[in-house]
Amino acid sequence: MGRVAVVGVGHSRFGRRTDVNVAELAFESIKQAVEDSGADRRQIGTVVVGSAGGWYEESLPAVIINEYAGFDSVGTMRVEAACASGSAAVRAAANSIASGETDVAMAVGVEKMTEVDTLTSVELIGRAGSYTWEFENYGMTFPAYYALYAVSHMSRFGTTEEDMSRVAVKAHHYGSLNPLAQFQKEITLEKALGSQMVSWPLKLYDACPLSDGSAAVVLASEEAAKKLTDTPVWIKGTGYSSDSANLSRRDDYVGLRASVDASRRAYGASKVTPDMVDVATCHDCFTIAELMAYEDLGFCKKGEGAKMIRDGETELGGRIPVNLDGGLKAKGHPIGATGVSMTVEITKQLRNEAGKHQAPIKNGIGLVHNVGGTGHYAYVTVLSRD
Amino acid sequence: MGRVAVVGVGHSRFGRRTDVNVAELAFESIKQAVEDSGADRRQIGTVVVGSAGGWYEESLPAVIINEYAGFDSVGTMRVEAACASGSAAVRAAANSIASGETDVAMAVGVEKMTEVDTLTSVELIGRAGSYTWEFENYGMTFPAYYALYAVSHMSRFGTTEEDMSRVAVKAHHYGSLNPLAQFQKEITLEKALGSQMVSWPLKLYDACPLSDGSAAVVLASEEAAKKLTDTPVWIKGTGYSSDSANLSRRDDYVGLRASVDASRRAYGASKVTPDMVDVATCHDCFTIAELMAYEDLGFCKKGEGAKMIRDGETELGGRIPVNLDGGLKAKGHPIGATGVSMTVEITKQLRNEAGKHQAPIKNGIGLVHNVGGTGHYAYVTVLSRD
Amino acid sequence: MQAKEDPALHSRRSLTLRFDIPTSKTKEFWEALKQGRFVTTRCAKCGHVSFPPQSDCPKCMGGEFSWTDLGPDAKVVTFTHVQITPASFVDNDPYIIAICEFAGGPKVLAWLEGVDLPKVKPGMPVKVAARASAEGNPYYVFVPA
């Protein structure tokens, strides 16, 4: 497999973006990414759009976005891997290069989730499991999915509601340092703990918001990357996995098997171990998800996620800083955009361009962990300065 | 790029399949494809599912299908390129091999379109263009999209309603030879010409039906293919293109620019010329679409599509036999399945396993032409016996 | 064909989607339309005229633009008469959809009103006209010139 590099990044402001439609929103990131890459737009042979869809009026988002951005006659498709759709887009765009189809490709992630009312959003996400067996009669919701894991994790390892709220406090702290984040205000532990119960034991501040947003990356082959930039960030290794649609078929509820498998494959492909990771984004759609991710990705042993957050090990200055952009929790989680947004964040970190939330880079290695649904999908990508 | 071969094929019966849900329907093809390939299921490192979605209850079809078929922890995603979603799945699975991710991959195409009423289906397809500018106020439909092309083609080249009906008669004839086709009865020219007007000048018999169906292919790297089978069918070259979402932005309405671009790229990549093609599937969602495809793919000059059908050049025994499986028109068009179904058909033709509708194979070359929407996407794949 | 009597779960949940589509970037278009003018965007950098209007240029990616008048005169490029309508248009009579081209400018898709199907031909002169839906939403149609 030829090496593939990230050579350009773009990122919209996340939040309730009632000022733009889906194509206008995607364009914000596309323009930045193209300009950042220095590539001529006509070099881009493939545009892959990651979007779960359903939340907004356009059912062929790839086509609408390409028309708006002037990508005439480009090879294109949309990919969906639930909340990991963005990572699936990065994967497909990278494979388009590694297979020799094109030298330069773009992955665009976008979602526009605020054009429907909140309970319709709850419905759309709740249906994304096993509709027939777990939604039709039981009304599963996204918080309910993760609450089933939280209860099991609490019962088995003594993780507490306070531990989960600590993840929210951390997220909002870093969100306050990211001008593109949906929430830019710090919160207290008391505020998080006292917030509205959504699906016991998960509260409003355990959950990421509904968001509009986009992100884009331009990828290039080794030869093209070296012509375009002095600061390529290489896709060093990737791993993908999946698990059952029915939650009832999972082995247990204290971690996501798909995350474990995907990370082991990514570590193997990149010859990297967790202790070499300078900075990571972990999929924190709920606070419990971040704690499980620490464990599933091998940042700590199973059951010790809560200890990591209590000890500040995933803070800036800690052993493995996680979600310094605010994470899904504070930056926002426009479903299809998230995986691309994570790739943008880690690329900026490895380029030392992350501004107020820059991590110290020692080994030149960052990790993107992006989950679809409740571990229905997992995508892990190891990025590297060399 | 390493060579990739089709080593196993599977195909469900197409039609109104009220006997199976989406996962059960997909499994029919998956099981056949795996058995046909001779691969151990655990060799399959990636499963890509092509499905437009929206028509059936499950919003994460890839996950539901993998769970049902027992693909635990496989790397997976769904791809969408409207009615070319199946070809996009074949492309993504092939790229997964060519990039070195895996040696064996599967592409599954599936749609389940009869779980909603017909006018809701008309709505779902009509929305798949530019919702804001062409649907919200004007109620575009799929037949209307192609009727705009038909009127222009008739006006410019003298193509007639009778010419279009001839395509339907041909399709139903070959459908009668395909036990998996939705329609297996021949029709007369009079019946086609006299059928209900849908969107003038297109009538019921100018249109493909709403269908349920699935198809699957197992793909392998050169090394893996040679171990698995004596009759690999190689993906010799592929081309992809796209065009505007808004029909108003198209240059003209007598052909699909995306088909022209995609076929030129596929011919270039495979070093094949149209006269070398032994057998082809062309995207005949409407009869006018097949006539335009003859021209856009270079089987004849622009404007001479009607002459080709009149002269029988695309019949079995003609210069380039097209849609010997009945095409979308008679075999049926379960959106996400179609591109994979076409790949199955051409693979069988090149293996001389197409039964009653087998074409004579001289050069060992077949072509798959799959359009998404009204030329919003086009995918062309050249397959070869060597 | 399957028997119609195959058992099925008739879902008791419906999913209803209705979108609020942001129009901040095109509000000048909709406001001009209410006043009977048909305008679109012209890129300040490369001069490209887009329809639909868009505040970012698809040719040069520039973000500076002005609004330019298009109408009202155009001619029919192609057309159809929709007799089977989508679920959300079931209360409509069959309608003619036409793509019409403005002089030296872009093409636009809309209903063609005030003419019977047999009289419509490619090349037919038309003009664009403003309409409002029962809900008060502005839209536009073509009518014979």
Added chain:
Amino acid sequence: MQAKEDPALHSRRSLTLRFDIPTSKTKEFWEALKQGRFVTTRCAKCGHVSFPPQSDCPKCMGGEFSWTDLGPDAKVVTFTHVQITPASFVDNDPYIIAICEFAGGPKVLAWLEGVDLPKVKPGMPVKVAARASAEGNPYYVFVPA
């Protein structure tokens, strides 16, 4: 945050989806349930027991199977109490969802009824019980054993 007064097109078209989901392959499950029995599929070739029931074996791809009784005794593995419900469940009071495991067999997700949240614990013994919706659709819940 954007101003709420950003202009928007409030679409006048809604898309309503409601599905007829084929159950031919699981009709024995739903019919047994109506008679108060909780059954699922066991592969004739490899013996694998699936839940949800499926007529093709996910382990060996075999197509021969028999129906086997599961219930009624199970125990709670994990649970939650849903307080913000989806649009199509707005008429429901908050509900407890539990994943429960049958002795030596598969796990099943359903509502847990007849017990207050503070009394629910992992390991709690429950039994499965048949219910019918107002529309007559059969479903199942867990209740304290």
